[in-house]
Amino acid sequence: MAAYSSEQTQTALPQGLLIDLDGTLFHGSVMIDGADRLIRLLKELELPYLFVTNNSSASPETVAERMQAMGIPAEPEDVCTSAQGAAAYIAGEKPGAKVAVIGEEGLLEAVRGAGLNVVYQNPDYVLQGIDRGLTYDKVAEAVRLIRGGAGSIMTNPDLLLPSEGGVIPGAGSIGAMIQAASGVQPVVIGKPSPILMNVALERLGIGAERALVIGDNLATDIAAGNNAGCRSLLVMTGITNKDNYEALRLQAGAEPDQICEDLNELISYISAMFRK
Template sequence: MTYTGPIKGLLLDLDGTLYHGTRMIPGADRLIGQLIEQNIPFRYVTNNSSLTPGAFADRLQGMGIPATAKEVCTSAEAAAAYIAKVKPRANVFVIGESGLRQAAEEAGLTIVEEGADFVVQGIDRELSYDKIAKAVEQLLGGAESILTNPDLLLPSEHGLRPGAGSIGAMIQAASGKVPTVIGKPSTILMNFALNSLGVSASQSWVVGDNLATDIAAGKAAGCGTVLVLTGLTTADNLESYAAKAGCRPDVICADLEALSSYITERNGQ
């Protein structure tokens, strides 16, 4: 990262960065208020494909964090946009929840049970053997495989649960098809979010709590990166996680208050 000017835009992770489940991380509301006050554009960027942007905005607002649907970029939206660009009006077989199905429809894709051009898969908490079998059938028949995000585990009220990547591993093992991955650390979601943001990568910063996804994605996209120690990564596990991820952030902030101070200092406010 060589850009030394002011921060012109931010791509913000959600879970572990701005909230834990349904609980706002202290300072998240003040951070977003600061960005709005200082006219710094931002987008909420999430690997979670289960909800629509509007639903994510409602969740944030319910915690007291300002948000609109247009400020949310999901792996579901990016996946649908990717498919629509490769093959407009493509037939897709969907394994996923409402966020992914709605994104596919809004992108002009046709959801089908057979004859699919693409199998697009995200988290599906109503997954069945029949769905897996149909997906594999489509892939063996020539459909291309799209994975919204590679997360093997996801946080829940009851601890960690299998994520979209775990489902994808089963489909890949059965079909032999390696999927195109959309979500972090892939640059596909990041470029989708940067296009929505309208700010160049070199002038944008990615903020997140996960070195292997958020920070790795920011690095790959050419953005500045800020690791906040508010979620997965802590001061105690930082070095081991950095070694596993093979990357380090440009800046480390202990919490969101420290991030707010860094933005103020960087931008000379």
């Protein structure tokens, strides 16, 4: 993989990082070795970053609290969720829009926080994320509204989610049912779509060419970086490893600019870039 060479000038250094969470900094509720030291290094270097996650169910406050409990420095303002991305996208398309929400508290909070109105009569958009209280009636109503002209927005395309008892259907599985019944392909916000990345870049105040995306999943993190025009770095701490890399690379159609075996190597890599 291509790396930053010693001949490159300071202008080539990233001005901000977009960092994935589950599989990159932690597994479930367990911190991956080096995650705490990585964030402390970024703070020491005063290098801006955001934690960018496809999770639409948890608020930034909840995400930050979970990370803090693992020992990873995190504040709500460090977190950018697909729920926030979806709300920002809709607000950009139609400020104050009426939105019918299929999702959990994190999604509802993001929608209201963006100045949008949660309604279930004549909405401008149907916004769907993960909803573990999903019912047939909710799906039927969403289909009716979309077929009636409401725009269809999906927070993220993840078909499966990790859980204590194994994987469970994710937002993408719910979205697949709604799409099949409505005949309308939704606008997808989360990774690998560039929309969430663009929202995060705007928050950081940098262009895509000056950002570095860090993640463990070629099909989501690295593909999102590629699609948004960012450089990307793969850490083999989660989905991707040496054994499956080539197969996943071909399947995803995405390739990182750099690979690090673990977070310790990533820490050394970043230190070498900024401490020449």
